[in-house]
Each structure stands twice: as structure tokens, then as C-alpha cells.
Amino acid sequence: MSVIYKKIQQIIGPLLFLKNEHNAQYGEIVKIKTSDESIRTGQIVKMNEDMIIVEVFEDTSGLSSENAEIVFTGDIFKVSISKDMFGQTFNSLGSPIDIRSKNILDSDILTDVQRDINGIPINPFAREYPIDIIQTGVSVIDGLFTLIRGQKLPIFSAQGLPHNKLAAQIATQSKVVSEEPFVIIFCGIGIIQDEAIYFLKRFQESGTLQNIISFINFADDPIIERLIIPRVALTTAEYYAFEKDMHVLVILIDMTNYAEALRELSSAKEEIPSRKGYPGYIYSDFASIYERTGKIKGKQGSITQIPILTMPNDDISHPIPDTTGYITEGQLVLSRDLHKKGIYPPFEVLASISRLMKDAIGADKTRGDHADVSSQLLAAYSSYLEVKDLISIVGEDGLNNDQKNLLKFGTDFEQKFINQKSNETRDFNQTLTIAWETLSHLNKKQLIRIHPSFINKYYKTQV
Amino acid sequence: MIRENKTKEGYISAINGSLIKIKGLEKYVRLNDLIKIPNYHILGEIIQIFSDQVIAQCFDPLTNISLNERVVSLNEPLSMELAPGILGNVFDGIQRPLEQLFQSFPTGGLERGFKFPCLSRTKKWHFIPIRKINEEINEGDIIGTVQETTDINHKIMIPPFISGILSYIAPEGDYIITDEIFTVKRYDKEQSFSMLQKWPITKSRPYNRKENPNEPLITGIRAIDLLFPIVKGGTTAIPGGFGTGKSVIQQILAKWCNADIIVYIGCGEPGNEIANIMKQFSETLVSKSHKSLLERVVFIVNTSNMPVSAREASLFSGVTIAEYFRDMGYDVAVLADSTSRWAESLREVSGLLEEMPAEEGYPAYLPSKLSSFYERAGLIRALGKDHLGNERKGSISIVGTISPPAGDFSEPVTATTKRLVQVFWALDPNLAYLKHYPAINWLNSYSNYPQFITDWWFERDIDWPEIDLDWSECRNQVNEILSKEKDLKHLIQLIGEKNLPDDQQLILFSAKMIKNGFLLQNAFDEIEAYTNYKKLLGIIKILLLIYKEGKNLIEQGLMVEDILGQDLINSILRIGQTVPNDAFERIEKIKSKLIQKLRILAL
Numbered sequence A: 001m002s003v004i005y006k007k008i009q010q011i012i013g014p015l016l017f018l019k020n021e022h023n024a025q026y027g028e029i030v031k032i033k034t035s036d037e038s039i040r041t042g043q044i045v046k047m048n049e050d051m052i053i054v055e056v057f058e059d060t061s062g063l064s065s066e067n068a069e070i071v072f073t074g075d076i077f078k079v080s081i082s083k084d085m086f087g088q089t090f091n092s093l094g095s096p097i098d099i100r101s102k103n104i105l106d107s108d109i110l111t112d113v114q115r116d117i118n119g120i121p122i123n124p125f126a127r128e129y130p131i132d133i134i135q136t137g138v139s140v141i142d143g144l145f146t147l148i149r150g151q152k153l154p155i156f157s158a159q160g161l162p163h164n165k166l167a168a169q170i171a172t173q174s175k176v177v178s179e180e181p182f183v184i185i186f187c188g189i190g191i192i193q194d195e196a197i198y199f200l201k202r203f204q205e206s207g208t209l210q211n212i213i214s215f216i217n218f219a220d221d222p223i224i225e226r227l228i229i230p231r232v233a234l235t236t237a238e239y240y241a242f243e244k245d246m247h248v249l250v251i252l253i254d255m256t257n258y259a260e261a262l263r264e265l266s267s268a269k270e271e272i273p274s275r276k277g278y279p280g281y282i283y284s285d286f287a288s289i290y291e292r293t294g295k296i297k298g299k300q301g302s303i304t305q306i307p308i309l310t311m312p313n314d315d316i317s318h319p320i321p322d323t324t325g326y327i328t329e330g331q332l333v334l335s336r337d338l339h340k341k342g343i344y345p346p347f348e349v350l351a352s353i354s355r356l357m358k359d360a361i362g363a364d365k366t367r368g369d370h371a372d373v374s375s376q377l378l379a380a381y382s383s384y385l386e387v388k389d390l391i392s393i394v395g396e397d398g399l400n401n402d403q404k405n406l407l408k409f410g411t412d413f414e415q416k417f418i419n420q421k422s423n424e425t426r427d428f429n430q431t432l433t434i435a436w437e438t439l440s441h442l443n444k445k446q447l448i449r450i451h452p453s454f455i456n457k458y459y460k461t462q463v
Numbered sequence B: 001m002i003r004e005n006k007t008k009e010g011y012i013s014a015i016n017g018s019l020i021k022i023k024g025l026e027k028y029v030r031l032n033d034l035i036k037i038p039n040y041h042i043l044g045e046i047i048q049i050f051s052d053q054v055i056a057q058c059f060d061p062l063t064n065i066s067l068n069e070r071v072v073s074l075n076e077p078l079s080m081e082l083a084p085g086i087l088g089n090v091f092d093g094i095q096r097p098l099e100q101l102f103q104s105f106p107t108g109g110l111e112r113g114f115k116f117p118c119l120s121r122t123k124k125w126h127f128i129p130i131r132k133i134n135e136e137i138n139e140g141d142i143i144g145t146v147q148e149t150t151d152i153n154h155k156i157m158i159p160p161f162i163s164g165i166l167s168y169i170a171p172e173g174d175y176i177i178t179d180e181i182f183t184v185k186r187y188d189k190e191q192s193f194s195m196l197q198k199w200p201i202t203k204s205r206p207y208n209r210k211e212n213p214n215e216p217l218i219t220g221i222r223a224i225d226l227l228f229p230i231v232k233g234g235t236t237a238i239p240g241g242f243g244t245g246k247s248v249i250q251q252i253l254a255k256w257c258n259a260d261i262i263v264y265i266g267c268g269e270p271g272n273e274i275a276n277i278m279k280q281f282s283e284t285l286v287s288k289s290h291k292s293l294l295e296r297v298v299f300i301v302n303t304s305n306m307p308v309s310a311r312e313a314s315l316f317s318g319v320t321i322a323e324y325f326r327d328m329g330y331d332v333a334v335l336a337d338s339t340s341r342w343a344e345s346l347r348e349v350s351g352l353l354e355e356m357p358a359e360e361g362y363p364a365y366l367p368s369k370l371s372s373f374y375e376r377a378g379l380i381r382a383l384g385k386d387h388l389g390n391e392r393k394g395s396i397s398i399v400g401t402i403s404p405p406a407g408d409f410s411e412p413v414t415a416t417t418k419r420l421v422q423v424f425w426a427l428d429p430n431l432a433y434l435k436h437y438p439a440i441n442w443l444n445s446y447s448n449y450p451q452f453i454t455d456w457w458f459e460r461d462i463d464w465p466e467i468d469l470d471w472s473e474c475r476n477q478v479n480e481i482l483s484k485e486k487d488l489k490h491l492i493q494l495i496g497e498k499n500l501p502d503d504q505q506l507i508l509f510s511a512k513m514i515k516n517g518f519l520l521q522n523a524f525d526e527i528e529a530y531t532n533y534k535k536l537l538g539i540i541k542i543l544l545l546i547y548k549e550g551k552n553l554i555e556q557g558l559m560v561e562d563i564l565g566q567d568l569i570n571s572i573l574r575i576g577q578t579v580p581n582d583a584f585e586r587i588e589k590i591k592s593k594l595i596q597k598l599r600i601l602a603l
Helices: A139-144 A163-173 A193-206 A223-243 A255-268 A282-290 A319-327 A336-340 A370-394 A401-418 A428-439 A452-458 B098-104 B222-227 B246-256 B271-283 B308-327 B339-352 B366-374 B412-420 B429-433 B450-459 B471-495 B502-519 B533-555 B560-564 B566-573 B584-602
Strands: A003-005 A008-012 A015-019 A029-034 A039-048 A051-056 A068-072 A078-081 A113-116 A155-157 A182-191 A212-218 A247-253 A302-310 A330-333 B009-016 B019-023 B033-037 B042-049 B054-058 B070-077 B079-082 B125-129 B142-147 B153-157 B164-169 B173-175 B180-186 B189-194 B197-200 B209-211 B235-239 B261-267 B297-302 B331-337 B378-381 B393-402
Touching (some): A078 A223, A113 A223, A139 A370, A139 A428, A155 A163, A155 A319, A163 A182, A163 A193, A163 A247, A163 A302, A182 A193, A182 A223, A182 A255, A193 A212, A212 A223, A223 A282, A247 A255, A255 A282, A255 A302, A255 A319, A282 A302, A282 B339, A370 A401, A370 A428, A401 A428, B042 B070, B079 B308, B142 B164, B222 B502, B222 B533, B235 B412, B246 B261, B246 B271, B246 B331, B246 B393, B261 B271, B261 B308, B261 B339, B271 B297, B297 B308, B308 B366, B308 B393, B339 B366, B339 B393, B339 B412, B366 B393, B366 B412, B502 B566, B533 B566, B533 B584, B560 B566, B560 B584
Parallel strands (some): A155 A302, A182 A212, A182 A247, A247 A302, B261 B297, B261 B331, B331 B393
Antiparallel strands (some): A008 A015, A015 A051, A029 A039, A029 A068, A039 B009, A078 A113, B009 B070, B033 B070, B125 B142, B125 B173, B142 B153, B180 B189, B209 B378
């Protein structure tokens, strides 16, 4: 079935140009065997009557027009999935690896199924609107920007901020409140080995390793693997969610590396760039990853995504965060200011939002006062920041009582509500209790966003 | 001659992304004709013709296809099927029924190459004829009706360019859409018609004449209905960065605006958003008939991960369906979310074609394509008459969102659209950051329509002797207060708020009242989501009354803010949330209270 073919005409970066002497299929996978017995994989991305263009997934260095044999497999790119994958780490081609040595391990994993890594887009009509929650145990997320099963909620970070710590915390302590099966798929895209080891250590320490499947693409791996690995991870996620009825949380870190790989490949293909050299199709390409999230009518499972990206130069209008923000259902932004104050996790709450939250919280889901409290916290915190600005003009003595209350609230909100330890899990009740403690610095009249019945029930006057 | 070559075949000679080059068809096809790869049931549209080959963009992914694969020409342009059964349906960009697809593939995937007809060929509709045999009929004449939903009466019209003698009309009864319903005889030639019409998406359907708009499209959003109104037949753009609430405004419009029919085009947007809006629609009941809102909506959905070529078609597909209902005499609102994603699909295809790009990689024909979309809006007098000889008016209002990268309004799509639309609601990330929704910036937004609808509002004015301002005077005052406030903001930064003279403090106070009590509106609150015109006038007149009386009080050396007291101010600010639309007397009560308080003082 497979056809062997020997002539490479051109090699440009990751692209091979072959003379078209074989009736290949669009999107077909080819294997490239070199004289030193190594095998690389590639995919047909363009073809016409003279030429077939193959994108090579691995490094192309060492290839020449003479030393390689091309084998057309007649098949598209599929990944092997098995129920034995839990607790292990895989590379972009789905082979198990050892993180500390970067070596590929001999695999004794039996393949259960094989799936096309590009998946099939979900029919919009088949989508079920997500309304069930995931508890991350992080107060800011659970209390203010609740994560919903089937949502994609990115974290916009920047270099030097503790997004790795946060990613590990979310991966190790997230759970669904009901007793349904819940798994984590952790996908590192272009991360350095130290980080990978850190994640592994955190997973081991927390005792949740057996619940996590990791896919790691190291910073020095070929760029095309970066483009594949999230798709491999999501294909695995789709299998567990929609065929095995599990709730899957996929953490993708760091999407900035992904986008840069996309740009590099685009420039190798000599495509016309759009903003900052990124290709014009960056939106569609991002969507082909982020949109593999959600729930399907009539199925138990769900896929939730937390893509994490670092904003180049802390710029939220950079194409990577900008494009992401347009596709995802909200965003969580990390703040350098809070980080410098020593607050972890340093969320910039006023710039963050979870758009699916409003339908998923309330009396029978989290607690009746949840919506009111979260809206009041944000409103009060925003007033607190205004008061802080005011101090620089009129001084603290020039404030009235309400404003002084806000000052106390704001400090407590940052120190007690936002701030939490990196291994501390708070459930919804604890989070809301802390929220009320901070709100109780304000007088009842200031709580205009909370229904009086909740004020009577939860408000405690500060002594 | 073309017809004879109907079965002509060609073969694929190159594949690149969604584009294929075809050899063997170049002499037989017309531009924009459909082609099909029969072995895979993949459809495509011809976009370029050369002497030795043609280029087509395909509406499905081309994975697994080899060169030399057989391609046939369908010899017709991409068209919409127009007949009973459109309403309440969910289609993709080229009118494939997504519900049907889900039923055949319950795994929920968008499988390639499915082959259902766009509209059901088995469902029977109850047809009632209103014209008789041997009557003379012309294009656009209504010859019968079908009650498609509880509220919408589907008019069966003579297709454009057809006239003659009605030589047969089916008796009242149940028919499927392809059954023969009438025949028309002209010069001894008889032509048979069913309820089904087809119309190519890139051509606008003909009408008698366009008219000036004269009625607002009431949205229930106070900031829009007072400051930046849209009209039936108007065009509007909503630009805004992510998180500024574009989609929420679109959803409110779809739910509450007073059009008869909504065509909702989800163009390159995330799937969950579409799931959300469909859920909301099915749960919202139309107050008149207690049927779900779905019955008045047509969805054209091409989510961000579906093939881009169908995304490009979706805007024109939607507006073609809208024109068909407009021709029946309905007011149709076309909501396109988002036109930026549509423009990006143009850019993607243009990039594959290796065309010379204009700004930011967009093709040079972006403005002309965009204008051919917005130009299809308007209030028109339709072709044809009904059986009583009455003419009919219909309208298409287009509201398109724009997602400018980095919220930058100078980028090509926003800049081009600005030239084509009459209303511009600039969404402001700073307002969104302050959780002020709808985040419509009152200084950058505009509407060119107020002059057309002053009369409409004047007829509905509420008559309060204490404050004698009609709708357009209210607008002017609000604009004046808000723009004065903006000037004062600079001053405050220098000298502080307390050091301003009394009249300027009154401006600040009034602006604050207008912002919090009128412009700020919670879209998710049951009472506040929709404000009818009477409540709107009530609230704004109370707020302006405070401003007016405040000016008088300053002369006596008093500040209105101190006199009213926090409780009354709060109750005024909360009218939006607390007083339902049908409880106008409660607004009047608050007004009486206010006047009482001011009167006591005057004594």
C-alpha cells in the first residue's frame, strides 16, 4: 500500500518540495527515512500537477535531496489513545517520554483507538450551552470568574509572573462538585525542561499524577511539533469526553510559543503577513484549537480549556492575547503590580471576566448570594482604587467614612481574598465566607448590589 | 448552449487549502457557478476562470482528496431556497440544515459532504389561494398564503420577472414545497411553479422603489433609543474590542427589537455563543402569542472553526433570506456577528490566491464587497400587489458587529464600514472596565437618523406640564450635559471637584444621574433588559427636570443634590430596575414626590 519515493527537489525550513509522480492525497502523512535509519513524519499541505509540498513535523536538518526515502502512507495523521495513558508524559507524536532525560521510552501501552488529530468541528446545533461548574479551589476564579464545564477561559500572563505555579495549582486541585469522573490533560507547548520538571514534581507531590495525562513539547523541539501537540492533546481529550463520558480539563501552556511557531512556519511558506508578522489566518487557526471545547447534546462528558499565554511586553492588545480574547469566553489577567506586592495569585480582577458564569451560579449550584457578592466585590474594589487615587490629592484625612471603609475593604480584599497559598484549596463556601469578611468593612448602605435578604443573612458588623 | 453541457466534467489539477484548480471545465462554467466533487459530495464555487483552468473554493475540507479527482459543474450559482420552512431553522453559511445533520450524525460532528435538501421536502404546508384562474398577474403579486408560524403568515409570491395569466392555481390544501401550486401562461407558453423559489445570493432581489425611513427600530436599550437611534431600514455598525459586549447587544436586539423577523448571522463566532443565543431564544416567549422567540428567527451559523469559504457566503445568504421576507411586507432585522470574521475569510482566500493585498493583508475589493452587503438594507415598496390591489412596504435593517484588532478603530474593516453605515455605536473598553454596560461611548458614537423619526416620537410624547421637552429636545439636553461634563473632567484634574462653581457642580451631578440612572442598563435583569418608549421618556424627563430645577435653585444659592436626599435619588436611579414597563403610574408617582419636595422648598 505504501509507495516509496526518492527524490526531494527543494528543502526550505520545514518544507520539502517533491516532484509529483505519485497520486497522493491531500493531507496525507508521509514518512521520511534517512540513511541513518531515523524516521521523520510529514504531511502534504499543497499539491499541483508538478509539485507536492510536504510539511515535516520534526527537524529537517540533516536531510538532503539524496539521502532520504519518502514513504506515502495513504493515511492522515492519527494519534493512538489508550486507557493506560494516565500518569504518563507524551511527546507531540504520542510517544511516551521521560521528562528528565527527554528520551523516548519503550512503550508497552496498548493502543485502544486511533483518532485524526484535527478532529471534526462540532456542529453548532449539537452544542449544549454549558451551565455546570468546576471548582478550582482558587478564590478569585471560583468566586469572581467561575469556571464552567465546557468553557474556554484563558489566563493572560506575562514573563516573570507566576503562571506556572498557578497552572500547577489549578491542575492539581480542580474538581467537579458532583462525583462524576474528572481528568486533567496537561499540554506544555514549547516549555523549557526546568518548567516541565517543576510541573511533574508538583503533580507527584499533590498525589494527583494518576489523574493527569501530560503532553510536553520542549522549547528546543522543532516548531511544527508545537503546532501539533495541542491537537494531539485535544484529540485525546475528545476521546475521554465524548466517548468515555468524562469531564476533561485541558491546560495549554504557553499559547504564545504556539503562535510564534505558526508565524515562523507562515514566513517559511512565504505567506503575506498580517499584524506583527502573524499570518492572516491566526484567528481561524486559534479557533481550530479553542473551539474544541464544550458539551454535546446527549453526552455526559465535557471539555474545558484553560489556555495560558504570556503577553509579549505585557501588551494586551498584541495579536496573541487579542485574538484569543475574541474567541474565548472571558479571560483572567495577571497583574505585575499585585505580584510586586507579594500577592499570589496576582489577578487583575477588573480586567478579568468569565462570560458563562452568570447562568451557572446561584442557589442550587453554588450559593444564592454568589452572583450579588461577586458583582459587589468588583464594584467595591473599583471604588477602592478610585479612593486610592484620591488620597494622593486630598490625603487620607480628607476622606469621608464611606471612603475610609473602602480603604479597609480594598486592603483586606487583596490580602485575604485574592491572596492564597499555592497549595491551598478553598471550596465555594470558604471563598464566599472570606468575601463576606472583606465586605463587612463596608456599611450596609454601601452594599447596593446585594439583595437585602442576603445582607441580613451573611453580613457581620466588624468590631 | 450551456444547458447542453450540463454534465461536463473536469478534474482537479491542484489543491491548496480550500482552493482547487480544475481543468476541463474552463469552457463551460460561468463565474460564481457551483461545482461538485461527486465522490465526496463536496460543493465549491468558481471564483476565477482562466483559459486553461478554473479556480474554485470548496465549502468542505479537502483532506484525503487526490489530484485528478472528478469534478462536475452544477451550472447554477449559489442560491438560497426560499419557501415555507425557513423560520426557526438553523443553517450553515450555504443553507445546509444543521439540525438535520445532527439527527443523522448524533456524535455531534460536522461530517463532510452531507446531502440533505436545504428545506424539508416532506413537510406539508397548508396553502390558501387568494387569486383565481385567468386573472392577470405580475411579478411580486401574492397569490396565496401559508401560515408558517403562529405570528408569521408566509406569502406565496410570483417570482421576479414573471407575469402573465394565472392559468392554474391549486385549491386550498396541504402541499410540500415542490408540489405544483400555480402555472402562468404568457404568449401561449405555460410555466409551472411550486412554493419554492431559488435566488442567487450575490444578487439583490428587485423592488419597486426605496423610501426614506420614518420609524425607529426600538431596541429597548435606553442609550440607543434616545441618543443613537436606528430605524427600520437602517444600517448600523457596532465596533468594539473583546469583552466590550458586542454580542450581548446583538442578543438583546435579536430578542427585543420590534422587527417581525430576525435573521441572525453567526459569522466566525465561537460555538458556545451560538448555543447560548439559541437557548435564550427558545426560552423567551413572545408576549403576544406565547410561542418561543425561535419562531421568528432564522439562524445562519458558521462558527469560527467551520470552513472559511462558507463563512464568506454567510452574510449574503442571510441577507437574501431577509429580502425574501421583506418582499412579503415584513420588517426584517439582519444581525451579523461579526463582519470582521467575514472580512478575514476574504483575506484568507485572497491570500491563497496570492492576490496583491491592500491594507493589513485585506484584498483591495474589501470595500466594494462590504458595500454590496450594507446596500441591501432599506425601507422599500415591494413589487406586486395582493388580491385587493394593496401594495406593501417592507424593510431590512442591518446591524453588523466589528471586532477591530486591539480595539483600534482605524483598522481597514472599521474604517471602511464607517463610510457605509448611518449609525455607529462605538464600544469603549474603559466603560467595560468600569462595568458600565452597555459600553456605548456617548462621545464617539453617532446616528444620522434622528431627523427621520422625530415625528414618530412626537406622536407618542408623554404630556407632563412640569417639563415640556419632546424626545429630540431631551436628546439635545442630554448631549449638552454629557459634553459639558467631559470638558469639566479636565478641569477637575487640575483644581478638584469641590472647587468648581455651583452651576458646574450641577452639570457633574446631572451627568452622573444620567449615566447611572439612564445610560447604565443591566441586560440580564428581567425588568431592566427592555425599556419601552414610555418608560424611557419618563426616566429621562425626571432626570432633566432635576437639572432644570437645579438651575433655578442655584440662583437661590441651593444645591439640588442636598435637597433631594439620598432616598429619593436612589429611587430615581433605580426606576430602570424596579419599575416594570407596564407600571408607568409608579414613575408618575416618583415624579410627584420629586415635585412635592421641590415645591415645599419654593414655599
